[in-house]
Amino acid sequence: MGSSRQKGCTVLDLAFSVRDLARTRFALSPLWEVVASIRVLKHPAEHPLYRRWSDEAGRRLAASGLDWGLLADLVPQPPLAIPVFIAPPPTTSVADLGLELAVLRSTPAEQVRSGLGGRRAPRSERIERLRSDPFRGLAELADTVAAYWEIALAPYWPRVRSLLEGDVLHRARVFAESGAQALLNDLGTNVTWDDDTLYVGHHYARGRRALGGRGLLLVPSAFVWPRVFSVTSPAWQPTLRYPPRGVATLWERRTELPQNLASVIGRSRAHLLAELDTPASTTDLARRTGITAGGVSQHLTALRAAGLVDAHRSGRYVLYVRTEAAEVLLAAAHAQRDEVNVPPSG
Structure with missing residues (x-):
């Protein structure tokens, strides 16, 4: 060659x-x-x-x-x-x-x-x-x-x-x-x-x-x-x-709420997981979702206890991120939704 x-x-x-x-x-x-x-x-x-x-x-x-x-x-x-x-x-x-x-x-x-x-x-x-x-x-x-x-x-x-x-x-x-x-x-x-x-x-x-x-x-x-x-x-x-x-899709913003996941863990927590495609503070999440800062904090505490969210300090801020377990969970929810929505053949 x-x-x-x-x-x-x-x-x-x-x-x-x-x-x-x-x-x-x-x-x-x-x-x-x-x-x-x-x-x-x-x-x-x-x-x-x-x-x-x-x-x-x-x-x-x-x-x-x-x-x-x-x-x-x-x-x-x-x-x-x-x-x-x-x-x-x-x-x-x-x-x-x-x-x-x-x-x-x-x-x-x-x-x-x-x-x-x-x-x-x-x-x-x-x-x-x-x-x-x-x-x-x-x-x-x-x-x-x-x-x-x-x-x-x-x-x-x-x-x-x-x-x-x-x-x-x-x-x-x-x-x-x-x-x-x-x-x-x-x-x-x-x-x-x-x-x-x-x-x-x-x-x-x-x-x-x-x-x-x-x-x-x-x-x-x-x-x-x-x-x-x-x-x-x-x-x-x-x-x-x-x-x-x-x-090329790694840094794209995807905040579509997986309804099938929301029915299991609750709409607010599913919404927060969807928003955490990049690190965000409690204030950022409250602004994006419309949930009160106190409510965001409570949900993040629960998600962190479940191993779905982690926290990193960056200067004066604490940034929350999805864990690998959350990535797998969201991917499975999206895949299941897509499978259900596939039109029948024939």
């Missing part, structure tokens, strides 16, 4: 062996979502798909007073490259930010200096301090990531994680029904499989890379659309980060 099939892009050729196919797997990476979201937040006008999130997260970060300058410096604009060590490919399939931050903190000093010394590495005074004292700099970086996560991403994580896990389940079904070729051909319009090679339309990486029997780690990422990102450095597992199915 020639690069002419990938117009406007260079082509990265990932050569597979039988062993590579056998070792290809999926994983989620909260740490990478932090890094990818930084790209969006630094240049929101270039990422209109995420504008709703970037507006909300930007306001909360400004109100928090968090200094995330080092993190921002480490996520540069192309053609400079993001150093791999700040979000290395995860070693397990479980989405665990704490484990990923532990790996980040323990990165060898020489790996840090090497990652920051390349021709395409970002440069700044903060980065130079990290390079001169990796132990202290990595601790600062990990603390910043943890604080950024709590403010900008944790309130949205149940919804994002549900999308990512749904994508993995879909692709697992594709593999079970049609095999590895169909799976690898289904990763996006700029990714194609042919003759034991995965061809990736890429903005900067090019040439042929043999996976060397290590397999390919596939990481769906909510903040990379419409691009894909790759890791092919010998020190890490070869990795492809790609946009999941349905990412």
Whole structure:
């Protein structure tokens, strides 16, 4: 396959062996979502798909007073490259930010200096301090990531994680029904499989890379659309980060009240769950729903006790979000409604 099939892009050729196919797997990476979201937040006008999130997260970060300058410096604009060590490919399939931050903190000093010394590495005074004292700099970086996560991403994580896990389940079904070729051909319009090679339309990486029997780690990422990102450095597992199915609808507002759910948990509580498609305060919910602030608080307490709502503090505000259990419950309610409303055939 020639690069002419990938117009406007260079082509990265990932050569597979039988062993590579056998070792290809999926994983989620909260740490990478932090890094990818930084790209969006630094240049929101270039990422209109995420504008709703970037507006909300930007306001909360400004109100928090968090200094995330080092993190921002480490996520540069192309053609400079993001150093791999700040979000290395995860070693397990479980989405665990704490484990990923532990790996980040323990990165060898020489790996840090090497990652920051390349021709395409970002440069700044903060980065130079990290390079001169990796132990202290990595601790600062990990603390910043943890604080950024709590403010900008944790309130949205149940919804994002549900999308990512749904994508993995879909692709697992594709593999079970049609095999590895169909799976690898289904990763996006700029990714194609042919003759034991995965061809990736890429903005900067090019040439042929043999996976060397290590397999390919596939990481769906909510903040990379419409691009894909790759890791092919010998020190890490070869990795492809790609946009999941349905990412364009992730930040759409859906507040349709599922009547079938309302009949079970009550109209007010169902209404609140429907409104919590993005994090909101008690005041926001009272304004949107017409329920008194006291009533909203009582219903949220009940929903939280049932494991359907969680709370996150953002500066002076407490923001409420749906849990993964609530996402599943709402999805089932909508699916059941759609099934009931399907007209009979014939």
